Amino acid sequence: MLANTLLAVSILAAATPTPGGSGGTIPASSCSTGPVQCCQTSGSASDPAISTVLAGLGIVVQDVNALVGLTCSAVSVVGVGSGATCDASALCCSENSFGGLASIGCVPVDLSS
Template sequence: MFAKFFTIASLAILAAATPTPGGEPASSCSTGPVQCCDSTAKANSAAATSILDSIGVVVQDVNALVGLDCSPISVVGVGAGNVCSAEAVCCQDNSHGTLISIGCLPVTL
């Protein structure tokens, strides 16, 4: 009986902790333009660490999501020129050119 309860409770906790697949709506991005990034990774990943080290940026939260090789896209009137075929994100820090964006959250377009 206890094992069944434990299994059901574990599944409920897992479901509550799992992020929604599409992320936040793009209209909720208040930190700047929505970015289209070739990929995203945690700040402590090998790919992100090498870029961050090369430009001398220290990220306080090593679990922060960073966007790699990003470019801004328009959310209004998403059309042929504004489609993101990679990962659409909203980031807190887009001040490092297109190389890396820091503190990102996935968004849906």
């Protein structure tokens, strides 16, 4: 029953390309997809640990090289550039609609700018 439910609510998430080239960071002020996310885990959608979580949530990512963040929370926009901190991975993600469990299509963010 749970497997059927997960299949029924599967979401096809197409990751966006990394702005400025692969592996680069962007200034926090350039994140136009919503608040900067502070994610406790991040990595490629093809990483076994991450792909297992995504599969369990019923999330299908077309680009296996897409950067994904897990267990994310918003970083205060007020604090960005003036001491905002993230003790894990600060990311700007194109798809944040999974209740903080997963953010997809991410780019690393520099919180000091």
